[in-house]
Amino acid sequence: MKSQLGHRQARPEPQETQPDGSETWEWEVLPPEDRHRSASVEALFRWLAVIMDNFLRFPGTKLRFGLDPIIGLIPGIGDAASAIISTLALVHAARYRLPKILLVRMALNILINELVGIIPGLGDAFSFWFKSNVRNYELVRRYAAAPERARKADWMFVFAVIAVLFLIVCAGLIVSLLVLRAIWQFLTAR
Secondary structure, three states: OOOOOOOOOOOEEEEEEOOOOOEEEEEOOOOHHHHHHHHHHHHHHHHHHHHHHOOEEOOOOOOEEOHHHHHOOOOOOHHHHHHHHHHHHHHHHHHOOOOHHHHHHHHHHHHHHHHHHOOOOHHHHHHHHHOHHHHHHHHHHHHOOOOOOOOHHHHHHHHHHHHHHHHHHHHHHHHHHHHHHHHHHHHHOO
């Protein structure tokens, strides 16, 4: 299935009706820079989904996984690093002015992955199943079918969501570092 982001068809839209009953039609065409920007957003999310969630395959099965659950195995910084990578892609999507509701759904995918990812063992298994980057790529692909433009209120809301995500990632990192410190003190106290 090929995505339509950046490949919208030009359609005529009636603009005004003249007194004699004839209509003036205007064609909607995206400027070339919009096509390139939209293609770059889709390409970024496709790349991120492949690398972070579908890069490797268990031999003899259809189960795929990426760097996200592997990075999550690194105590202290793994889940936070994965969330930061995904959040950077979210910032890029906000710069492209994707609708607020789409950005919120993408941020929630990252947030859920981060919150459950904090739990040792279970979080990595959840990342293997949940695949937040694949979910975000699918959201971008579905948006391609009916694009909308964001408003100034959308930007303010996105900055608030990103700030909350940043705080949660920082809290996860601090908790992980405190746990590592306690483990280190326990091991070196002998």
